[in-house]
Amino acid sequence: MNKPFFSTIAIFIVLTITGCTQRIQDLSDSFKFAYQGFPDAQKSWDEINALPYASLYAQLDNGPRGFMVLAFVEPSEHPSPNLKWLSGENEMLVTRNGRLVKTVNLADGNLTATHTDTPDPLSVGLNTLSMPHTWSRTIDWQPGNHSGYRADSTFKRGKPQKISVNGIPVATTHYTEDVTLPALDTQYTNDYWIANDTGKIIKSYQHLAPGLPAVTLTHLKPYQGGADD
Numbered sequence: 001m002n003k004p005f006f007s008t009i010a011i012f013i014v015l016t017i018t019g020c021t022q023r024i025q026d027l028s029d030s031f032k033f034a035y036q037g038f039p040d041a042q043k044s045w046d047e048i049n050a051l052p053y054a055s056l057y058a059q060l061d062n063g064p065r066g067f068m069v070l071a072f073v074e075p076s077e078h079p080s081p082n083l084k085w086l087s088g089e090n091e092m093l094v095t096r097n098g099r100l101v102k103t104v105n106l107a108d109g110n111l112t113a114t115h116t117d118t119p120d121p122l123s124v125g126l127n128t129l130s131m132p133h134t135w136s137r138t139i140d141w142q143p144g145n146h147s148g149y150r151a152d153s154t155f156k157r158g159k160p161q162k163i164s165v166n167g168i169p170v171a172t173t174h175y176t177e178d179v180t181l182p183a184l185d186t187q188y189t190n191d192y193w194i195a196n197d198t199g200k201i202i203k204s205y206q207h208l209a210p211g212l213p214a215v216t217l218t219h220l221k222p223y224q225g226g227a228d229d
Contacts, residue, residue: 040064040065041065041066041067042067043055043067043220045166045167045168048166048221049221051221053069053221054069054070054083054221054222054223055067055068055070055220056068056085056217056218057166057218057220058085058087058215058216058217058218065216066087068085068086068087068093070083070223071084071085071086071092073225078096078119078120080096080097080123081096081225082094082096082102083095083223089105090104091103091105091106092104092105093215093217096120097120097123098122098192098200098201098217099114099122100206100208100215100217101113103208103215106208106212108212109141109143109208109209109211110141110142110212111141111208111212112140112142113140114139114140115137115138115139115148116135116138118135118136120135121133122192125199126155126175126192126194126199127173127194127196127199129155131155131157132154132156133154133155134152134153134154134155135152135155136150136151136152136153137151137153138151139209141209141210141212150183151180152179152180152181152182153177153178153179154177154180155176155177156176156178157173157175158173158174158175158176159173160172160173160174160196161174163193163203165202165218165219165220166218170193170195171195171196172193172194172195172196172202173193174191174192174193175191175192177190177191177192179207188210188214190204190206191204191205200219201219202218202219203216203217203218203219204217
């Protein structure tokens with residue numbers, strides 16, 4: 001990669017008051033100074049809970065882990081909204097029901113669109129579905145202006161696993177999503193850890209598209225404004 005993903009961390013907050021841009025820039029500068037040169041961002045639960053915004057850790061392949069706060073919530077053609085998360089260098093992750101559906105400004109390439117006419121199993125709840133479960137969508141990505149490639153998924157339920165979320169053990173069930181792009185004869189696997197008590201995605205490992213990196217998301221403070229992750 002040309003530059004470490006999330007090497008600088010910023011908090012982007014949806015504000016409607018005058019002067020919010022400067023406030024955001026001030027936060028960006030302070031977190032850039034604080035975290036520059038460190039391999040991973042680490043926030044205490046007191047710091048996380050003190051912020052009234054949804055938050056997560058994000059890591060691109062084996063790069064440094066970043067702390068991201070929800071920047072924007074936008075309606076989509078689906079029941080659930082698109083959640084937009086930003087880094088200090090204006091790299092954007094867009095999730096819907098915990099699935100990465102778009103990225104912007106990543107150095108190695110971007111998932112530019114995700115299209116589906118049927119409910120994403122992540123939106124229904126993997127713990128409520130019989131397994132194996134199949135689903136299809138189309139994805140667009142760059143570089144190369146790849147457009148309209150069908151991605152066929154098969155979900156499988158794995159074993160119960162206890163994972164650590166910022167130092168707190170959480171009882172989960174591991175699910176896999178085997179993804180095949182028939183036109184390219186390409187396959188990859190996404191992983192999801194679903195909390196046994198809530199059915200929500202706690203952690204995921206998701207490939208963006210063939211030839212692009214994978215992203216690990218660890219959800220800390222969930223979005224409370226509607227149906228999503």
